[in-house]
Amino acid sequence: MYTHGGGSLVSLASSVRTVRPPAFVHIHCLQTTCPSSDCPTVPQYIAVAFRTRRSYHRHTVSHPIAQGKAVTANGSARKPEVKGGDVTWSICAMSSQAVDCNALEATTSIEDITEDKLNRDILRRLKNDELSALWLCRPDLSGDNKDYEHHEDYELGSSRELDWLGHFTKKSTRLEKFGILGDDAFRNCSGHSVDRFLGNLGKCNHIKKMIFYCTDLAEIIYKLGPAMKNNSITHFTVERCYLGVPEATFLFNTFRDMNSLEALDIGGDEEEEGPSNLNDGEMAGCIPSLAACTGMRSLTLAYLNLSTNSCAALRCVFPRMATLRKLVLQANSLDDDCTRLLAQGLSDCKQIQSLNLCDNRISDDGLDVLVQRLPTSVDALDLARNDITLARHVLRLRFRVLDISGNSLCPGGTRVIAVSLANPECRLESLNVRGCNIGDEETATLADGLRNNQRLTHMSLGNNNITERGWNAFSPILCDVSSINATYNSNHTLHLGGNGADIPENVRLLVSLNEGENKSRVAANKILQAHRHLDMKTLFGRELGLLPYVVAWLDHFAKSRPGLKLSSIFEFVRAMPMKVTNWVVGNAKGEKRKLNS
Known part of the structure; x- marks a missing residue:
């Protein structure tokens, strides 16, 4: 007090x-x-x-x-x-008197500015124009953040340090990234020193990326405007930061003057930290400002309560973003009507490849709209944790990556997926069905759909109700032991993701073999493990013409099993003794003629 x-x-x-x-x-x-x-x-x-x-x-x-x-x-x-x-609490009083850095730079050493060794190193590199990224954080956050781990976070100790940081920043020609991590990064600094620093930040014309994580932007957003406009910012991230309606409006209005922007990420998290207090109508009023960002390639608007009004605004903005590649609208309030608006707006975005709509309220109707109306360039669709049931049959052949995890599929849902997987035109390479209420019978259905599918490389099945019996349905798909040819033609590309302890050892071994990049060796390893004795009878039709190839194959893949090589040659000899004798005698005479000549 x-x-x-x-x-x-x-x-x-x-x-x-x-x-x-x-x-x-x-x-x-x-x-x-x-x-x-x-x-x-x-x-x-x-x-x-x-x-x-x-x-x-x-x-x-x-x-x-x-x-x-x-x-x-x-x-x-x-x-x-x-x-x-x-x-x-305690009332903070501190000096706001500015440091005349221009006059004092020649006589002030880095050691005079701060006692912290890491801060000294950062200041020295910034002064020598060797620093490409500057991160400011509150003292208790440095090196302890799992989402943004930076080993060179600057912990501000005083207004004087901040004045010197701003002085070196405005003169830097290599500083390309600036970020603030956590609330109270400036708590040891006066308001005037913060204003001076942000003013100097705006004078550094080389910054391309700005990141704000868990930062109360209400305190500084109005001072950031010049720094955002004066730089050719290409990436701007606001994650888990407090934003009220006035601050959000100001921020989005600033984007009107940032036509160099290529990636924008604004969002909170499931704990309601961040701008989640904004509603659909308020966001609908902010979104039109993004029409000026014609070079946008990646747009993330997450945890913002977007719904019909916001999607109608986005529908008008998307035609201006011809280069958009990635769109993330995670954890909003999107329903089936929203998917129609989004699909209409994205129809002219011919380069878009990835669409993330997870954690919304989209049902099978919305999924059908996306399948039928999205641009053909979209090959990755994330609809995790929505209201998808797959109650009716719609072929999902067009996507390369599909995530429907966390949706409660109906009893026939896996049959819809299996039919798509069995179609030769299916493009799926990665399928995530974690936590989709899948049991042993449904797993067997999925495995059967993969019998002739060599394109799918990853299927995630964790957090379902699959027992050892269900997992074993994949065994004949991964390694058909009915014959050598069947083993050779088995699936050598599939990776199964699940709860590791639940997957039987034999299936886990086959999946681990599939991790090899050389698929010929993968097939050979499966043949050698599944067939302890190689039956040569199927090769006798070619008589001795295949014997050299058999020997070469065994030399290459079965070095650790010399007995297998000898037994295979013996089978040929026992099946065709006279042909082998004549072949050996003929070769011997040929060698003798060479010597005599």
């Missing part, structure tokens, strides 16, 4: 302590300038902001502070804390 004379911040503390957020409260010192001449380094007016996942609140409280006890030796501030459902 900080006091000035007889006054205190009890009323401010009380107002903040009464807030009991559902999950997260963020308290930030927004105003750090002091109009009073007698306390130049301490804020006279404290602005406290706090937000929940659904709203952002800002309160300015006029409490003069005479003592700067919150300021540490290097100008940094204490950390706000969140404990349980209540807020425990």
Whole structure:
């Protein structure tokens, strides 16, 4: 608690302590300038902001502070804390006086700027124009993030460090990527120093990629505009970042001036972190701005509550994106009507290859629309965790990759898939049916559909109700032991994905053999394992003409089984003794004539 004379911040503390957020409260010192001449380094007016996942609140409280006890030796501030459902906090006061980096650069060493060894290395490389990527993060996030693991995250310790970072950044010619990871990356810095840094960031004209992960963009989004526009940004990612309606509107309006944009990724996650508070109508108002991004190749709008209105807006935008290759609309509120709107808009996107609509509410009707109306260039479709049942027969021959995992297929659903797999025109190479309520009978149906299919290379069947009996249905498909020819013509390409412990050892061994790139060797290994004794009778029709090839094949593939080579030759000799004798005698006479001549 900080006091000035007889006054205190009890009323401010009380107002903040009464807030009991559902999950997260963020308290930030927004105003750090002091109009009073007698306390130049301490804020006279404290602005406290706090937000929940659904709203952002800002309160300015006029409490003069005479003592700067919150300021540490290097100008940094204490950390706000969140404990349980209540807020425990400290008011941050810090110097906002700018460092004249131009005047001091010649006499200031990197060691004078920061004591952190990793930060020194990053600053030194940035100063020497050797750094291609700069990542700012809160101290407790560095090296501990599984989604964005960067070994050179800069943990900001003070406003002075941020001023030097901005100074070196604006002069860099090699810096191509900039990112902020986590909330409170600037918590040890004054608001003015943040503004100065973002201004300098806008002066670096070589940045191509910007990434913001778990960042409260409400604090900085309006200052980012110049940096986004002045650079030829090609990739822009906002993941699990707080965005209210004003911030989202500003962000999308900025995209109007970013016609160099090739990849845009905006989304939250299943824990409702990020811009999930936006609704369909609000997003429908933002989306038209994307029409200016005519060079877009990859577009991700996930966890944004997109529905009919947003899809109608996208339908008008897609014709401007002729180079679009990948579209991800994961975890929205898309239904069958939405698929019709999307298919209409994508009809002119002749280069699109991948469409991800997982975690929505699309049924068999929507799937039929996608199969029939999507551009023929689409060869990868992800409809995981929708309402697909495959209750009626529609051939799925056109896709190379199909993911329908997490859908509860009807009892005849696997028959629909098997018919497609058995069709010679089927293009499927990867099929994911994890968690689709598949049992042993359905597994046998799928295996039967693969009897003459050599194109499918991966089928994922995990999280189903498959026992050893079901898995064994794949054994004759992977290695038909009825004859050597049958073994040779078995499936040598299929990889089965499942719960490893549930797959029988014999099936697992055959699948592991299929991992070999040389399919001739794969076939040979299966023949040698399945047929301990090679029956040569089927080769006798060619008499001795095939014997050299048999010997060569055994030399190449059965080096570890010399007895097999001898027994195979013996079969030829026993079946055709006189022919072998004449062949040997003839060869001997030929050699003798060569010697005599």
